[in-house]
Amino acid sequence: MPERPSDPHAPRAPYMKVLAALVTEIEAGKYAPGAKIPSEAELCERFGVARETARRAVRELRERGLVETEWGKGTFVRRADNDET
Numbered sequence: 001m002p003e004r005p006s007d008p009h010a011p012r013a014p015y016m017k018v019l020a021a022l023v024t025e026i027e028a029g030k031y032a033p034g035a036k037i038p039s040e041a042e043l044c045e046r047f048g049v050a051r052e053t054a055r056r057a058v059r060e061l062r063e064r065g066l067v068e069t070e071w072g073k074g075t076f077v078r079r080a081d082n083d084e085t
Contacts, residue, residue: 014049018057021047026066026077033079037067 022037031037038046043054058075061067069075 014047015053015056015060018043018047018049018054019060022057022061023064023066026061031077033077035077036074037061037077039074 025031026037037058040051040054040058043049043057044051047054058067058069061075062069066078067075068078
């Protein structure tokens, strides 16, 4: 049986845990603009989730405009529009 979070406002779906951690790390500057974020395999290992769960979290980051994925290269933190010169 899945463990229930102690905070009733905490994210419930596993992908939301991965998503929240990555958003926090990006906003804190752990991954600077242009930096590569961990691969799906690395996220699976780190959070103990299935590949589709990691993929969904990364897809949500893309939809929010925080990252962009380059096929065959990885997923990178987007640069702010005013940073591109």
